[in-house]
Each structure stands twice: as C-alpha cells, then as structure tokens.
Amino acid sequence: MSDALRLSVVVVSAGRPRALDRCLTAVSQMRTTRAEVIVVADSDGMAVARQHDYGARLTLLAQEGANISAARNIGIAAAAGEIVAFIDDDAVPEPDWAEAMLAGFENPAIAAATGPVIGRNGISLQWGRMAVDVQGQDRWLPAGDQIRPDEVPKLHGTNMAFRREILSRTGGFDTGFAFFLDETDLALRLGSAGFATAYLPGAVVHHGFAASARRTEDRVPLDLxxxxxxxxxxxxxxxxxxxxxxxxxxxxxxxxxxxxxxxxxxxxxxxxxxxxxxxxxxxxxxGARQGSVSIVAPCRRSFQPLRDAMPPAMGFTNGWWFSAHHLRLQAEKRIADGQPTTVILLAPTPRKHRVEFTQGGWWEQRGGLFGPSDRAGARIQPWRYRARVAAEVARIFREMPIAF
Incomplete structure (x- = not known):
C-alpha cells in the first residue's frame, strides 16, 4: 500500500435493513479503490450486509445496545484507514464522495470535514455550510461569512470524516449521547483543542430521513x-x-x-x-447522566478495500415517462452487469423534478420538461427535450465521467 490516504467508511444501522441495503449499494459504486466499509448493525442489518454483493468485502460488527455514539466508536476502533468517515443507513453518497473526502484531508491542517447534505427531493440542500455554538444552536453561513469566536463548524452526522489519529488522541464519541448532539459535542471538543474542520462542497450525500423508532417516514416524532x-x-x-x-x-x-x-x-x-x-x-x-469518552486504541486489522478496481463510468439513459418501464428494466440489467446508471424521465408538464437512488441501485431523475429542477428556478420554464436533457446531465454529473 502506498502513502496515499485511505478511507474507512462506517455505517451504523438499526431497524432499517432495507435502507442499509440501498446505502451499501451506493457505497459500492463509489469511484475509489481507497475505501473500506465497516457496518455496525443489529441482527437484521447484519443479515442484509452478509447477503450483499460486496458482503465478503465488508467488515461486520454487532451493535451493543441502542446507542449511536457507542456504535460509532466500535466502527472507529475497527477502522484501518487514516481517515474515518460516517454516513447514515438512510443516506447514500454521490459516486465521488470518498475521493472528495480524501482530497480534503491532503491538507495536513485539517482534522475533520463535512459536506453538503441533499434533502428528500434529491436536489435541494438540506444542510450546508453551518456553524454551531456551545448551546447547540446552529446557523447557516452565507458565502464569505466566518465562524464567530463562540462557534465551531457544524458537522453533519450523516456526512462527516475525521483523522483517526486525532480521534485516538482526543477520544471518539461521548457515549452519554445515545442519540442527538453526539457529533456536535465532538465538534466542540475538537474546536476547543484547536483542531480545524473543513467544509468540502464536493463531498455530497443524499439523506432520506427514513422512519425509525423515533420518527415516522414523514418526520413526525414518536418520542422526544x-x-x-x-x-x-x-x-x-x-x-x-x-x-x-x-x-x-x-x-x-x-x-x-x-x-x-x-x-x-x-x-x-x-x-x-x-x-x-x-x-x-x-x-x-x-440532568443526572454522566458522559463517557474513551481513547481509541490502535487498529490491529489490515485495511480491506471494498473495490480493487474503479467501477465503470456512469451509464446514462433518458426518455419520456411512458417509457419508464422499459428504461428501468434496462437500468436493472446494467446494474446486474456492474454498470452504475442514471435514468432521466421527463413528462410534458411543469412538474418539479426529483432525484433518488433507487432500491434497484440506479439514480433516477423524474420531472416535467417545463418544470424546475433547481428550486430557485422559474416555476415554468420553456425547454426543448434535447436541451433540457443536456442541461440536466451537466447539472448532475459535473466532473464525473459518464458513458452514453
């Protein structure tokens, strides 16, 4: 192995095996050979992970109770990469996420990093560049706005990464935070120790807010x-x-x-x-709970990359909505052949666009020919079919190689 940085991706999962399966499929399509994947899950999640196409390449560890901080610490302890990243089981990374994270840590001054989190429509920003203070109050940082003295950069729990050596020295997550504010506590501890956190615009994650024991699928709380x-x-x-x-x-x-x-x-x-x-x-x-932060021991296992070779360039296809069944069958076949794929489906309407990573393993954008994808755009837009497809391809793929 060269001196190039390596990424250990930790996925914690409980009660959402179907979401975990989708997350692992997206992770397996990342354009990198420098990432390993560690799954810390309940029994249902472990079963799904074992059966996944890349199950033999995953490091699988059992959860020890309903405590996300403890589960994340289990993942850190098993991480053999120099950088440890976290993504939730109800989220998926864009294909360039891993390499964008690693690129950010090429700067030796960076101890932690976070990136954009896209919301349920697959296009709009759910969380971006933000700050948080010692009372846990966060705020958006407009372009050019700086962190105040009483603030630190906010880490998004479903899209964050750390140098393992820093976690080894300062400790991992405080297990007093079984859920909520765990990453904010760590961000404040790192900030008070003088460590720098970066916001990486190219490290993009899509977050679905799936149902859990604490909320319904439409984000209605079940318990506070x-x-x-x-x-x-x-x-x-x-x-x-x-x-x-x-x-x-x-x-x-x-x-x-x-x-x-x-x-x-x-x-x-x-x-x-x-x-x-x-x-x-x-x-x-x-009010009576005691926090607990432990120093992370060195990892004693070898790094196990998820992939030995890059996946093929992203395949791309498009068509009218009435061709959806045929195009999805085509996408399903490509995925079975190991070809990452994106499908764009248009209708002759002004309907707003949505993007999702499907359970079948392909990216799918749906919307009206005359409707907005970027929500800041006009409600009704005059487009011709080919020009609209070209514009959406440019928006989606940016610098990622694609195969038509």
Whole structure:
C-alpha cells in the first residue's frame, strides 16, 4: 500500500435493513479503490450486509445496545484507514464522495470535514455550510461569512470524516449521547483543542430521513426522550451557566414544532401531550447522566478495500415517462452487469423534478420538461427535450465521467 490516504467508511444501522441495503449499494459504486466499509448493525442489518454483493468485502460488527455514539466508536476502533468517515443507513453518497473526502484531508491542517447534505427531493440542500455554538444552536453561513469566536463548524452526522489519529488522541464519541448532539459535542471538543474542520462542497450525500423508532417516514416524532436527555447533558457539559435558559428554549422550540404538525393534522392533542412528557422525562434523565469518552486504541486489522478496481463510468439513459418501464428494466440489467446508471424521465408538464437512488441501485431523475429542477428556478420554464436533457446531465454529473 502506498502513502496515499485511505478511507474507512462506517455505517451504523438499526431497524432499517432495507435502507442499509440501498446505502451499501451506493457505497459500492463509489469511484475509489481507497475505501473500506465497516457496518455496525443489529441482527437484521447484519443479515442484509452478509447477503450483499460486496458482503465478503465488508467488515461486520454487532451493535451493543441502542446507542449511536457507542456504535460509532466500535466502527472507529475497527477502522484501518487514516481517515474515518460516517454516513447514515438512510443516506447514500454521490459516486465521488470518498475521493472528495480524501482530497480534503491532503491538507495536513485539517482534522475533520463535512459536506453538503441533499434533502428528500434529491436536489435541494438540506444542510450546508453551518456553524454551531456551545448551546447547540446552529446557523447557516452565507458565502464569505466566518465562524464567530463562540462557534465551531457544524458537522453533519450523516456526512462527516475525521483523522483517526486525532480521534485516538482526543477520544471518539461521548457515549452519554445515545442519540442527538453526539457529533456536535465532538465538534466542540475538537474546536476547543484547536483542531480545524473543513467544509468540502464536493463531498455530497443524499439523506432520506427514513422512519425509525423515533420518527415516522414523514418526520413526525414518536418520542422526544433522547432529544431531551442529550440536550440536558450537552448544556451541562458545554454551557452550564445557560442550562435553565437552554432547556426552556428547547421546550418552547419543541412545542412550536409539535403545534405546527398538529395544524397539519399530523398529531392530536393527546399525541402532543405524550411527546412533551417524553421530552421532560428525557431532560430529567439527562440532568443526572454522566458522559463517557474513551481513547481509541490502535487498529490491529489490515485495511480491506471494498473495490480493487474503479467501477465503470456512469451509464446514462433518458426518455419520456411512458417509457419508464422499459428504461428501468434496462437500468436493472446494467446494474446486474456492474454498470452504475442514471435514468432521466421527463413528462410534458411543469412538474418539479426529483432525484433518488433507487432500491434497484440506479439514480433516477423524474420531472416535467417545463418544470424546475433547481428550486430557485422559474416555476415554468420553456425547454426543448434535447436541451433540457443536456442541461440536466451537466447539472448532475459535473466532473464525473459518464458513458452514453
């Protein structure tokens, strides 16, 4: 192995085997030979990972309880790469994600990095360049705006990476944060130790917000205990003088959120009451909870790259919506042959566009010929078919090689 940096990608998964399978398919299409993949999962996730086409190349580790920080630490301990990256099981990386992450760490001053997270429509930015303060309050950073003295760069949990040696020296994730604010706690610890974090625009992840034990598929909360517990611990740890004010703000913010959902008829009054009770129970628990950060031991296993050779250039096809069945069958065959593929389907309407990485393993964009893809564009746009396809190809693929 050369002196080139190597990436250990850690995927933590619980209760979402179907999402994990899709995530691993996307990860297997990354354009790199310098990445290994470590899956820390429950029994259902382990079964799916073993059966995956690249299952023999995965490092599979069992979760030890419902604690995302502990699971991430298990992944760090097994990471043989110089850089350790994290992506959620309900997210997928764009093909150049791994190499974009590694390129960012060519700067020896960088200890951690994060990148853009695309939302459910597959086009709009869900999270971008942001800052967060010691009270856990985050804000977007417009172009040219700088981090304030009381802030650090915000790390997006589904799209972040670290130098393993830094984690070995400063410790991994605090297991007091079973869910929520775990990455923000680590970002503040790294910042206070003087380590630099980079925002890498080319390291793009698409995040689906899949259903979990804490929320429904349409992001309606089912339980707020962990949010309350982690918030209380976080404020005690990083802003003890603002603990009461911070917890009051948390309750007010969550109540506003629930009222908004109730107005949309997503919650009943009884639902709201139970959720606020779970939040307060969590706050009480977090008020006494002790954090725990352990130094990460050196890895004793060999690096196991997911791929020995680059995948083929991205295949591309397009057509009208009535050809969808044929084009999807064609995409399915290409995927079976090991050919990454993107399908663009247009309809003669002004419908907005959506992009998704399908369960079958190909990227698919759907929308109207006259509708916007970028939501900042005009609601109705005058396009001819060929020009529209060319414009979308240029937007999607950027610098990635494609095969027509």
């Amino acid at each position: 205990f962990d949010i309350g517990a982690s918030s209380a611990l976080f404020l005690r740890k990083h802003a003890p003088d603002s603990l009461a004010a911070g917890l009051a703000r948390l309750e007010a913010d969550q109540r506003t959120r629930l009222l908004r959902l109730a107005r949309r008829r997503k919650l009943t009054a009884q639902d709201m009451r139970k959720l606020m009770e779970s939040l307060r129970a969590g706050i009480a628990d977090g």
